[in-house]
Amino acid sequence: MTMRCRTSSIIVTIALLVVLLNSAIAISDKLQIAYQWKQIDYEWPSNDIKRLFPDYKQEDNLPLGLEVAGDRLFITVPRWRQGVAASLNYIKLNSTNDSPPLIPYPSWEAHQYGAAGVPEIVSTFRVRADRCNRLWVLDTGLTDILGSPEQQAPPALIVYDLMTDRVLRKYMIPSDQRTTDSLFANIAVEDYSCEDSYGYLGDLGGPGLVVYSWSLRKSWLVKHHSFHPDPMGGEFKVSGISFQWNDGLFGMALAPTGDGYSIMYYHPLSSGMEFSVSTRLLRDTQRASAAETLKSFHMFILETSHEFQTLGSRGSNGQSSVSFLDPKTGVLFYALTNLNTIACWRPQNKFSVQQQGYVYQNNITMIFPNDLKIDQNGNLWILSDRLPIFMYSQLDLRDYNFRILMGSTEQLIMGTVCDSTYTTTTIYNHRDHMDHMDHMDHMDHINREVKKIFNMPKASTIPGLVYLSARDNPSKTAMGFINARKKIDGAEGLWRIENKLYDLENFMKSHPGGSEWIRITKGTDITELFEAHHITDKAERLLPKFYVREAATPRSVPLTFLPDGFYRTFKRRATEALKKVDFHKSSTTTNLITDSLVIATFALSLMAAFFHSYTILILASLFLTWTANAAHNYFHMRDNFRMYYFDLSMLSSKNFRITHAMSHHMYPNTIWDYEMYVLEPFVQWMPRKDKSYLMGMISKIISPIVWMLLYIAEGIKRYYLVYTEYGVFEFRDFIPFLLPISMSLVTPKILIALKLWLIMLLISSTLFGLIGFNAAHHHPDIFHDGDIYRNDLDWGLLELDAVRDRVDIDKSLFLIITNYGSHTLHHLLPTVDHHYLPLCVPAFLKTCEEFNVSSDKWTQWTLMKGQFRQIMRTEVKKNHR
Numbered sequence: 103m104t105m106r107c108r109t110s111s112i113i114v115t116i117a118l119l120v121v122l123l124n125s126a127i128a129i130s131d132k133l134q135i136a137y138q139w140k141q142i143d144y145e146w147p148s149n150d151i152k153r154l155f156p157d158y159k160q161e162d163n164l165p166l167g168l169e170v171a172g173d174r175l176f177i178t179v180p181r182w183r184q185g186v187a188a189s190l191n192y193i194k195l196n197s198t199n200d201s202p203p204l205i206p207y208p209s210w211e212a213h214q215y216g217a218a219g220v221p222e223i224v225s226t227f228r229v230r231a232d233r234c235n236r237l238w239v240l241d242t243g244l245t246d247i248l249g250s251p252e253q254q255a256p257p258a259l260i261v262y263d264l265m266t267d268r269v270l271r272k273y274m275i276p277s278d279q280r281t282t283d284s285l286f287a288n289i290a291v292e293d294y295s296c297e298d299s300y301g302y303l304g305d306l307g308g309p310g311l312v313v314y315s316w317s318l319r320k321s322w323l324v325k326h327h328s329f330h331p332d333p334m335g336g337e338f339k340v341s342g343i344s345f346q347w348n349d350g351l352f353g354m355a356l357a358p359t360g361d362g363y364s365i366m367y368y369h370p371l372s373s374g375m376e377f378s379v380s381t382r383l384l385r386d387t388q389r390a391s392a393a394e395t396l397k398s399f400h401m402f403i404l405e406t407s408h409e410f411q412t413l414g415s416r417g418s419n420g421q422s423s424v425s426f427l428d429p430k431t432g433v434l435f436y437a438l439t440n441l442n443t444i445a446c447w448r449p450q451n452k453f454s455v456q457q458q459g460y461v462y463q464n465n466i467t468m469i470f471p472n473d474l475k476i477d478q479n480g481n482l483w484i485l486s487d488r489l490p491i492f493m494y495s496q497l498d499l500r501d502y503n504f505r506i507l508m509g510s511t512e513q514l515i516m517g518t519v520c521d522s523t524y525t526t527t528t529i530y531n532h533r534d535h536m537d538h539m540d541h542m543d544h545m546d547h548i549n550r551e552v553k554k555i556f557n558m559p560k561a562s563t564i565p566g567l568v569y570l571s572a573r574d575n576p577s578k579t580a581m582g583f584i585n586a587r588k589k590i591d592g593a594e595g596l597w598r599i600e601n602k603l604y605d606l607e608n609f610m611k612s613h614p615g616g617s618e619w620i621r622i623t624k625g626t627d628i629t630e631l632f633e634a635h636h637i638t639d640k641a642e643r644l645l646p647k648f649y650v651r652e653a654a655t656p657r658s659v660p661l662t663f664l665p666d667g668f669y670r671t672f673k674r675r676a677t678e679a680l681k682k683v684d685f686h687k688s689s690t691t692t693n694l695i696t697d698s699l700v701i702a703t704f705a706l707s708l709m710a711a712f713f714h715s716y717t718i719l720i721l722a723s724l725f726l727t728w729t730a731n732a733a734h735n736y737f738h739m740r741d742n743f744r745m746y747y748f749d750l751s752m753l754s755s756k757n758f759r760i761t762h763a764m765s766h767h768m769y770p771n772t773i774w775d776y777e778m779y780v781l782e783p784f785v786q787w788m789p790r791k792d793k794s795y796l797m798g799m800i801s802k803i804i805s806p807i808v809w810m811l812l813y814i815a816e817g818i819k820r821y822y823l824v825y826t827e828y829g830v831f832e833f834r835d836f837i838p839f840l841l842p843i844s845m846s847l848v849t850p851k852i853l854i855a856l857k858l859w860l861i862m863l864l865i866s867s868t869l870f871g872l873i874g875f876n877a878a879h880h881h882p883d884i885f886h887d888g889d890i891y892r893n894d895l896d897w898g899l900l901e902l903d904a905v906r907d908r909v910d911i912d913k914s915l916f917l918i919i920t921n922y923g924s925h926t927l928h929h930l931l932p933t934v935d936h937h938y939l940p941l942c943v944p945a946f947l948k949t950c951e952e953f954n955v956s957s958d959k960w961t962q963w964t965l966m967k968g969q970f971r972q973i974m975r976t977e978v979k980k981n982h983r
Contacts, residue, residue: 132516133444133462133484133509137193138200138502139165142179144187145203151210159185164492165504167228168485170195170477171237171264175506177204177485181225181245182492188213189225190239208267220254222269227286228424228473230301232293236270237262238301240289248493257286259301259314271319275303275312279323283307288424290354292381294362300385302354306371309350313384322387326379326410331372335421338440340470340490342571342589347372353425355434356381357449367413367425367434367449374420376413376453383409414453416445424473428511430480433520435461435511437471437484444471444484446520459518464826465585467505476511483508498595498625500607562773563978564891564900566660573779579819580757581827583765583776584622591627592655598627601657604648614686615933616741622760630768630897633663635738635933637677637685659769661897668953669898669930675945676931680938688739689937695919696736699729700747704844711845711858719858723865726751726841728920730870735919738763738932749837751870752817752863756834767932770904771879772887784808787880789888789975798974805970809871813863878905878925881960881968885981892982901929902955902983909959926957956983 142163146152162185167178174192181189188206190213206213212222225245230238239262243255257280259273275286288304301314303321309329314321329351336346349371356364363382369375383389416422416438425436427449434447443463451457462468467486474484484507488497497503515521561569572578572586596603597620606613610620615635623631636642663670683689706722709715733747737755748755765776771787773779778787785801785808786793817838824835841862846855885891885903892899911923918924918936927939927946934942950957 132514133482133507135467136483136506136508137175137197137202138505140201140502141499142504143203144191145205147210154210154214155187157184158187159183161497161499162186164489165485165487166489167226167473168483168506169229169231169237169475170481170483171231171235175483176207176229176231176237177506178226178228179204180227180242180247182248184246184249186225188223189241190223190229208262223260224255228288230289230291231264232291232296232299234293234296234299235264237264238289238291240286240303242286244285257284259289259303273314273319273321275321279310279312279321280305281308284310286312287349288352288354290356290366292356292364294358300381302356302366302381302384304351304354304368306349306352309370311351311384315385324384328368328375328377328410328412329370331370332375335370335373335375338421338490339419340440340442341465341488343490343494345490345494353422353436355425355427355436357427357432357434358429365449367427369422369425371421371423371439374416374418376416376422376447378411378413379409415455416458417455423471426474426476426482428476428480428482430476431511431515431520431522433511433515435474435476435482435514437474439470439472442468442471442486444468444474444482444514446515446518448520448522451519457519459515459520461514461518461520462507462509466827467507480511481508482511482514496594501595562887563889564660564772564887565895567772567774568658570774572776573773573782577819577822578776578780579823579827580754580760580776581823583760584626587627587658588625590658591625592653592658593625593627594654595625596650597623597625598653598657599629599632599645601653602645603650603653604645605650606648609648614740618741618756618759622756623764627657627659629657629663630659630661631764633669633673633897634768634930637673637680637931637933659774660895661900662895663897667896667898668894668902668949668955669896671952672898672930672945672949675949676934676942679941679945680934683938683941685934685938686740688736688742688744688935691915692732692735692919692935692937693744695916696729696732696744696747699725699732699920700750703729703750704841707841707845707859707862708848710862711855712848714849714854714858716861719862720865723862724869726862726866727869727873730866731873731922732919734758734762735928735936738767739935740933746834746837749834750841751866752813752820752838754816754820754823754834756828756832757816757820757823763932767929770901770929771885772900772904775887778887781808785973787972788886789972789978791976791978793976795974801973802970805875805973806868806871809875810864810868812871813867873921876962876966876969877922878907878965880972881906881965882971882975882977882979883968883981884972886972889978890980892980898930899953899955899983902926902950903981905929906965907959908962908965910962912959950983 141160142165143160162183163179164182165177165179169176173195175195176190176192179186179189179191190207191204192207193202193204214221223239224241224243226239226241228240232238239260241258241260243253243257245252245254257275260269261271262268263270284305285307286303287306290302292300297317299316303312303314305312311324311329312321313324331348331350336348338345338347351368352371353369355367357367358364363380365378366381367376367378369377419440420438421440422436423439425434427434432448434449436445438445441463442465444461445458446461447453447458469486469488470490471484471486472489474482476482487504491497568590570586571589572582575582591598594603597606606620610617613620703722703725706718706725710719710722730748730751730753733745736742736745737748737759745755748758761776765774769775771778785805786797824831842855842859845859846852849855884906905926907924907926911917911921915937924936924939927942931942947957
């Protein structure tokens with residue numbers, strides 16, 4: 103009976119934890135990758151057909167638009183350059199190939215240049231299938247768009263019968279309805295009646311809207327100032343690439359009104375605003391096309407001012423490409439290109455930032471969402487294509503560049519403000535629009551005041567250190583640091599050391615330190631990591647085998663490793679001092695201490711659970727803290743099982759390799775230090791003359807609360823990244839649950855074990871923060887970014903300026919291991935076991951003396967008091983050793 107209860111307890115424990123984890127990361131599962139390509143290729147029937155396309159270059163082909171019709175997924179490939187084979191294609195939805203080749207539609211002949219001149223379809227951006235089994239293709243007629251643009255044919259609307267794949271109608275857009283700048287990039291179709299359908303052709307260059315009537319077989323031009331780009335809305339930044347676009351009318355989505363008409367929601371691409379108008383007006387040929395002269399155009403604007411509605415703003419960086427209204431949920435979905443995000447809005451609500459929800463955001467899979475559609479089953483389909491990288495930089499052809507994602511619209515909006523069950527919904531009413539604007543002005547004033555208190559520095563005082571965008575990401579995750587590095591390091595998908603690029607892909611599995619170091623750092627500058635983690639010159643001698651080319655951009659980090667500089671000089675001497683020990687491995691003494699701490703942690707936690715003793719639980723919490731601190735030394739080294747002891751705390755050894763070893767250790771006390779910016783704005787250590795005294799006092803008061811919540815917060819991030827970024831639930835991700843599972847075996851009730859475990863985590867987390875944040879880095883006389891930096895940019899000197907050792911901690915190996923002792927040497931030689939670091943002290947002291955650098959030590963109490971003083975510091979100093 104007892105055994106059955108224990109087994110049930112374990113099952114319940116695991117189930118509860120899984121539920122908690124699933125709820126934390128639920129949003130990440132709402133969109134799945136349906137197809138993805140590194141490069142686009144075509145299903146060539148034969149080599150003879152391929153020879154008919156002599157200009158074909160695979161790298162010139164980038165997909166842009168998509169549409170779902172029946173069992174086919176249509177994909178457009180505009181003629182960006184001369185090497186595009188076919189501009190309109192499809193794949194079969196039942197294809198099991200993750201990267202299926204494209205099949206030209208309706209045939210290869212329709213895209214072939216021959217004796218007849220231009221092909222049937224020249225170059226299309228987007229298409230639309232209607233409920234009458236017709237495919238509306240908006241052909242720009244423009245080729246070599248990014249090279250030497252040529253208008254090979256007038257812009258045209260081509261409509262195909264999807265049952266026979268034959269042309270039903272081809273309509274040339276009249277010359278008086280377009281300009282030399284016209285580019286017809288999007289289309290919406292109103293198909294309530296198959297014989298009385300309307301096509302709305304968006305011209306982003308005119309800008310204007312051409313309305314085509316199927317029954318009348320003619321079109322007319324509608325102009326309005328809201329079609330024009332916003333002069334302040336042309337700044338874009340995608341994947342670190344800044345550019346300016348001046349594009350007008352772009353996104354168009356139709357919402358049925360039940361009377362045969364629709365409300366069209368629309369916006370220019372270069373704008374953060376959303377507008378609406380009834381198609382009743384757009385379809386009125388007399389009113390809509392009356393503006394043929396400047397006078398009549400002004401009359402049209404005056405007469406229709408109440409019909410063209412300005413709905414509101416999408417907020418900062420709110421430029422949107424395409425949009426589509428889901429008839430099933432009544433929700434408008436749209437793509438935010440700057441934010442790599444799909445957002446939503448329910449038209450019954452005010453178009454305010456508060457009433458817009460994010461349903462999916464990913465800085466890898468959603469780089470530049472360029473088209474989205476909703477099929478008859480209520481599935482949202484999205485194509486992301488990294489277009490700005492293609493246009494202004496270079497795609498990494500070894501990476502997946504183009505993706506099509508899909509997911510249920512109902513699941514996507516679940517739990518967002520777009521959910522019909524969302525309790526705080528405010529119904530939109532035009533009569534209270536002014537009250538709403540007054541409220542927004544008041545909120546803007548409050549936000550400005552809040553920003554003054556929570557203001558964060560946007561630049562480093564280290565000359566040449568580029569700003570890291572990861573600091574601005576509210577989630578502040580480990581992969582956020584890596585992804586931000588990829589944007590600015592100029593590694594081009596390879597590994598950068600100094601100004602050279604290396605391909606370490608094939609070296610990954612044989613890397614003596616383990617493959618994880620290589621895998622995680624792909625696409626970044628690893629100069630500091632390479633120098634600090636390789637004490638001998640063996641690795642440096644291997645590098646030429648993997649050399650690819652010189653880097654095209656300067657380094658984003660100005661720190662140096664000159665042969666006669668402080669760090670290289672010290673490292674040569676340290677290597678000589680360590681030559682009689684195997685410093686590549688941890689010592690037996692250190693292993694024994696660390697293993698004992700783990701055993702004690704489990705023993706005390708089991709005793710605390712069995713006796714339900716809070717006194718023993720406090721001891722267990724202390725030993726868990728010591729275990730985490732001791733285990734942290736191991737994830738600096740080559741892969742080993744003891745580094746997984748760290749995971750017992752809910753903290754992730756994998757994430758901390760990034761946030762601690764790759765961020766904090768390499769760039770301590772700078773704007774690149776994750777352990778500094780992760781707590782901003784709640785705890786602010788960087789000195790600033792405008793730092794709020796109130797914020798400083800708040801930081802001092804809440805610091806213990808922040809420490810207490812560290813394990814829980816980082817634990818949530820851990821499993822969020824497992825599902826969203828890593829995609830693999832590793833063995834180490836199960837380790838945090840070993841303690842509660844074991845505790846549940848000796849308690850009569852599962853809830854008792856869970857309660858004690860959570861209390862244990864909170865106590866241990868508090869101790870972990872108390873020790874960690876008061877260990878070595880924060881004091882008014884220690885360098886923090888914002889201080890005046892020294893002239894010498896040697897990396898080793900930054901480490902010294904940002905660290906102080908504690909004389910009372912460094913007297914005992916046990917205290918060193920459990921309290922981050924010998925901290926300066928640990929920063930300079932992170933892969934060397936603490937038991938061997940004393941061997942390097944003479945070399946360190948000699949080098950400090952030679953470079954006129956202080957090697958003094960302080961007390962733990964001095965640093966603890968100094969940490970709280972540093973929070974309040976506004977004075978900028980020359981904090982050099």
